[in-house]
Amino acid sequence: MVAQINYTKGFLTPIREGQSTGTYTLDRLPLQRGGLLGPVTLAYETWGTLNALGTNAILVTHALTGDAHAHDSEHPDDAKIAWWNPLIGPGRPIDTDRYFVICSNVLGGCSGSTGPASVDPRTEHPYGMRFPIITIHDMVRAQHTLVEHLEVRQLAAVYGGSIGGQQALAWAVLYPEMVQRVAVIAASGSLTAQGIAFNEVARQAIMADPQWNCGDYAPGRGPATGLSIARMLAMITYQSEESMEQRFGRHAARREEVVSPTAHPDLGGRFDVENYLYHQGESLVQRFDANSYLYLSRAMDLFDISEGFSSLDAALARIRSKALFIGINSDFLFPARHVRTLAERVRQLGGNATYIELASPHGHDAFLKEWAQMTVALQQL
Numbered sequence: 064m065v066a067q068i069n070y071t072k073g074f075l076t077p078i079r080e081g082q083s084t085g086t087y088t089l090d091r092l093p094l095q096r097g098g099l100l101g102p103v104t105l106a107y108e109t110w111g112t113l114n115a116l117g118t119n120a121i122l123v124t125h126a127l128t129g130d131a132h133a134h135d136s137e138h139p140d141d142a143k144i145a146w147w148n149p150l151i152g153p154g155r156p157i158d159t160d161r162y163f164v165i166c167s168n169v170l171g172g173c174s175g176s177t178g179p180a181s182v183d184p185r186t187e188h189p190y191g192m193r194f195p196i197i198t199i200h201d202m203v204r205a206q207h208t209l210v211e212h213l214e215v216r217q218l219a220a221v222y223g224g225s226i227g228g229q230q231a232l233a234w235a236v237l238y239p240e241m242v243q244r245v246a247v248i249a250a251s252g253s254l255t256a257q258g259i260a261f262n263e264v265a266r267q268a269i270m271a272d273p274q275w276n277c278g279d280y281a282p283g284r285g286p287a288t289g290l291s292i293a294r295m296l297a298m299i300t301y302q303s304e305e306s307m308e309q310r311f312g313r314h315a316a317r318r319e320e321v322v323s324p325t326a327h328p329d330l331g332g333r334f335d336v337e338n339y340l341y342h343q344g345e346s347l348v349q350r351f352d353a354n355s356y357l358y359l360s361r362a363m364d365l366f367d368i369s370e371g372f373s374s375l376d377a378a379l380a381r382i383r384s385k386a387l388f389i390g391i392n393s394d395f396l397f398p399a400r401h402v403r404t405l406a407e408r409v410r411q412l413g414g415n416a417t418y419i420e421l422a423s424p425h426g427h428d429a430f431l432k433e434w435a436q437m438t439v440a441l442q443q444l
């Protein structure tokens with residue numbers, strides 16, 4: 064199923080005891096929708112030590128706007144510095160004393176891995192909209208070559224949430240012999256019509272911004288307004304009515320330094336939730352590429368775990384891993400019942416699948432916030 068891939072180069076730099084950062088480049092990657100992409104670079108980080116047999120590795124896959132910095136051994140308790148910090152480290156559910164933990168920035172991303180902002184070797188200009196459509200399977204196949212390059216023979220586990228959960232599920236289906244355990248968090252076998260709809264509105268906001276310019280913009284000069292609106296919309300889908308009531312209610316804006324993007328002083332910026340969304344939009348513009356947002360959100364839409372197999376059951380029956388599915392009771396992007404149904408189907412097909420539901424008001428993003436519940440859940444795997 065996986066075509067021959069040649070490695071070209073890679074480096075790994077220790078940044079402190081037990082933590083390294085690196086890049087790895089392969090010549091070309093055959094894509095699920097046809098064609099070849101190359102060279103493809105993945106930026107990655109590792110924590111812990113690989114054993115002599117190459118069997119104690121854990122792969123962590125990040126969410127839509129995440130990056131390879133899942134853990135920071137110098138600041139292990141700060142989730143703002145590294146997005147899954149509280150779950151990774153010595154004695155934690157992803158135990159770096161026992162496991163060699165790997166996290167790479169996803170194919171199509173903008174934090175060191177090849178994506179639409181990378182230079183196309185054929186034109187010597189950024190790919191922009193000449194970047195091919197990539198899928199979750201392509202991301203996973205690229206990760207597979209990285210893992211092989213690191214001399215990992217077996218993955219003790221793959222963990223991921225949201226679009227990272229789609230990747231974790233794809234790992235278990237595409238490489239059943241390699242994945243011993245898998246945690247699919249806040250993700251299902253395919254995104255709902257509602258989820259696709261939210262993503263399309265976000266993409267249209269980006270593409271309607273004149274600064275988008277059909278995807279051709281200089282680094283740092285992209286569609287800031289469009290990307291900001293896309294993030295504002297997406298942040299609503301990552302939360303819930305309950306959490307937004309708790310956090311903001313109808314309170315007046317509490318943060319005066321946030322500038323309301325409206326000409327009339329009372330058309331926006333009056334409510335606290337509005338300022339929160341403006342701030343989130345501005346923050347994403349500082350750290351994320353708009354074209355990457357288009358391609359990654361599209362990969363999320365296109366994902367269908369049955370694609371390439373005769374049926375959904377044929378795909379799910381391939382899973383050999385011990386599988387943990389985690390739903391979130393307030394998630395309306397990947398509703399918990401879809402995650403539970405997926406787990407049940409894997410079990411009905413003879414798989415070793417467990418379902419756990421987090422009880423949280425925090426919606427989809429609960430897997431990035433509910434540390435105590437996530438710790439207990441991941442310990443079940």
Ligand SMILES: CC(=O)SCCNC(=O)CCNC(=O)[C@H](O)C(C)(C)COP(=O)(O)OP(=O)(O)OC[C@H]1O[C@@H](n2cnc3c(N)ncnc32)[C@H](O)[C@@H]1OP(=O)(O)O
Nearest residue numbers: 126128129130143146317318321335338339342346428431
């Ligand atoms: C830094 C990074 O994210 S690195 C990349 C890796 N990231 C990821 O993988 C996930 C991306 N991150 C996220 O999705 C989110 O940050 C989450 C889910 C982790 C947390 O989201 P939130 O619940 O909105 O977090 P939180 O309440 O801490 O607010 C975040 C920001 O909104 C600001 N904010 C909170 N309330 C308000 C308000 N009422 N008005 C204005 N701003 C507000 C905070 O000050 C904070 O600002 P900062 O990020 O500049 O420090």
Ligand SMILES: N[C@@H](CCO)C(=O)O
Nearest residue numbers: 126127128129225226
């Ligand atoms: N808050 C997450 C949600 C997407 O799953 C992110 O920004 O990556």
